[in-house]
Amino acid sequence: MRRETITGDITPEEFNDFSSRVASWIGNYFHSIEKYPVLSSVNPGDIIKKLPAEPPLQGEGFDKIMKDFESIIIPGVTHWNHPGFMAYFNSTSTGPGILAEFLIAALNINGMLWRTSPSATELEIVVLDWLRRMTGLHAAFKGIIYDTASVSSMHAIAAARERSGFNIRVKGMSGRKDLPLLRLYCSEFAHSSIDKAALTLGIGLDGIKKIAVDDEFRMIPAELENAISEDRKKGMHPFCVVATIGTTAVTSIDPVPEISEICRRNNLWLHVDAAYGGIAAVLPEMKWIMKGTENADSIVINPHKWMYIPSDFSAFFIKDKNILREAFSLIPEYLRTDDGSAENFMDYGIQLGRRFRSLKLWFTIKYFGVEGLISRLRDNILLSGKFEEWIDRNKNFIKMAPVHFGTVCFRGVKDGLSKDELNTLNEKLMHNINSTGKIFISHTKLHGYFVLRVVTSGIRTELRHVELAEEIIQQEFLKL
Ligand SMILES: Cc1ncc(COP(=O)(O)O)c(C=O)c1O
Known part of the structure; x- marks a missing residue:
């Protein structure tokens, strides 16, 4: 005997409703992104603990999915799109590409x-x-x-x-x-x-x-x-x-x-x-x-x-x-x-x-235009120039490499400290800076020195964020 099964996707009405709620979640997220700590502060295993080991047998509905997304997943997210994300090379995304991703998933070719x-x-x-x-x-x-x-x-x-x-x-x-x-x-x-x-x-x-x-x-x-x-x-x-x-x-x-x-x-x-x-x-x-x-x-x-x-x-x-x-x-x-x-x-x-990845590059270039992209990229480079000038003026820090793009390498200096002591100091400095939740920076090793890196090539990073980074770096250095 044939058994009844539940088939098919959500209805078009449900899709319209849910997608407009997701879209408005994203809009609000970008609007208020600075309220989040840029670097997630959860401990290893924290997210796993909050997730059930077994998958749900019955569907839970969209409201519950979004509620869990906000309460379980978001605390374990490090916000790459945050203007204070200045670590690694900070990939940031923008509206046209995000909307293209929506269509890419819908077409699913x-x-x-x-x-x-x-x-x-x-x-x-x-x-x-x-x-x-x-x-x-x-x-x-x-x-x-x-x-x-x-x-x-x-x-x-x-x-x-x-x-x-x-x-x-x-x-x-x-x-x-x-x-x-x-x-x-x-x-x-x-x-x-x-x-x-x-x-x-x-x-x-x-x-x-x-x-x-x-x-x-x-x-x-x-x-x-x-x-x-x-x-x-x-x-x-x-x-x-x-x-x-x-x-x-x-x-x-x-x-x-x-x-x-x-x-x-x-x-x-x-x-x-x-x-x-x-x-x-x-x-x-x-x-x-x-x-x-x-x-x-x-x-x-x-x-x-x-x-x-x-x-x-x-x-x-x-x-x-x-x-x-x-x-x-x-x-x-x-x-x-x-x-x-x-x-x-x-x-x-x-x-x-x-x-269908090409769609997101196409949307982005068409939306901003080459000139729009040029001015945004130029801004990113100018910001690293500003930060570089600050490092050059500041007797507590030394620049460690020429600056070509949107990345500045530097380290804190203090008289009378050995290389090992300086490395411990800079590592602690980075840890303390990142613990503020306001900015997130990363590091490298050059000539055996622990070196800090600040990257300003995020699309949402403005002069005020770079100035905030300077303030935090200075304050945390002076505390050590
Ligand atoms: C110069 C360079 N090449 C390659 C990569 C790897 O990039 P992907 O994550 O796209 O593999 C990186 C990552 O930062 C990089 O800096």
């Missing part, structure tokens, strides 16, 4: 093939070409959207490995006597995602050579050239260099023109990690940072890191897209099409299913 939503494939091609033009990248670059810079760089290094010609796609790497040790180069300040790509792709952490940096934390080209020739003498096979525009710790800029020349002479793939810094090239006065990228093979720029696009959104640009296809394309029978001339984005990476 999978852009694996051109025909599984032609608009997704074609908008991705066009909107990434807009971003390429906005950042002044060479016209030979073709774009692909991945979720994160880590995954973009992994695909770059996979493409480089494919071009090295050892047919690893078919034969793999293990147990092969004909395969020399593949060698990848990046600076000591390259992001850990490069190491992760190496360990994912069978290059191994030992297959990476970290190149020393100069006193502005930039890769030293002569050291790179030496390392390549030393490795060759040892029978290794250099295949790829990763240069960074805007390193995570200090936002230093590797000398891409010189590095690209070394890559050309040695026939090495050049990938540029411009995940954070690359966005600044939207500004006419910052185009210089992209110098030399015209000779690179691939580059990653993350609009979710600094162009106010809701996570996740990483823009990967590559000159020879076919190499990626050669590395990754596998077409099972059920995905075969006779589209012929159409692009099928599933061919360019490990994932089959693809979200």
Whole structure:
């Protein structure tokens, strides 16, 4: 006998009601975001304790879901969109991208093939070409959207490995006597995602050579050239260099023109990690940072890191897209099409299913316009300039690296303290600053010193927030 089942989605009337309540929750959230402590102060396990171990057997209704969202989930949220979020690289999102996410979820397309939503494939091609033009990248670059810079760089290094010609796609790497040790180069300040790509792709952490940096934390080209020739003498096979525009710790800029020349002479793939810094090239006065990228093979720029696009959104640009296809394309029978001339984005990476991410970049660029984005990005950089001036004027602090973008590295100083004591002091200072709940900053280590980082590239961060940060940092320093 057939049993009764409950089927179907919520009704259109319910959807209208609930969605307008969610929309108004979001509007109020942004309006009153400063009432929240920027860094969640819950302890590990606190949220788990508040959640039932078993899922509800019967639906609980929208009111209860929203009530639990506010009372259980929100206390465990660190507010990345808060103007006082000045840690890491502070991805912030804005209305147009958030609304696009709403539509992306509603359409719920999978852009694996051109025909599984032609608009997704074609908008991705066009909107990434807009971003390429906005950042002044060479016209030979073709774009692909991945979720994160880590995954973009992994695909770059996979493409480089494919071009090295050892047919690893078919034969793999293990147990092969004909395969020399593949060698990848990046600076000591390259992001850990490069190491992760190496360990994912069978290059191994030992297959990476970290190149020393100069006193502005930039890769030293002569050291790179030496390392390549030393490795060759040892029978290794250099295949790829990763240069960074805007390193995570200090936002230093590797000398891409010189590095690209070394890559050309040695026939090495050049990938540029411009995940954070690359966005600044939207500004006419910052185009210089992209110098030399015209000779690179691939580059990653993350609009979710600094162009106010809701996570996740990483823009990967590559000159020879076919190499990626050669590395990754596998077409099972059920995905075969006779589209012929159409692009099928599933061919360019490990994932089959693809979200309609291009819609959120399109909405954001269309809504603000290139000029609107330029003025917002310029503001972010000006604010870090203001903070830098304050550090330079303040005898209690010392700047630790040149400031190029929206990030300032500094540390507190006190006469008569050893390096270890200074490190303890700065760590405590950071802890106390973050405990105020007003701002959230992060740290790095430079020359063995514990260094604080203040990032002003959030869309809601204004001069008054930077001034508040100065006040809090000064007050907390004087208490130590
Ligand atoms: C320079 C750089 N590259 C790559 C990444 C990794 O970014 P994602 O979180 O998009 O993988 C980061 C993260 O901060 C970064 O700073």
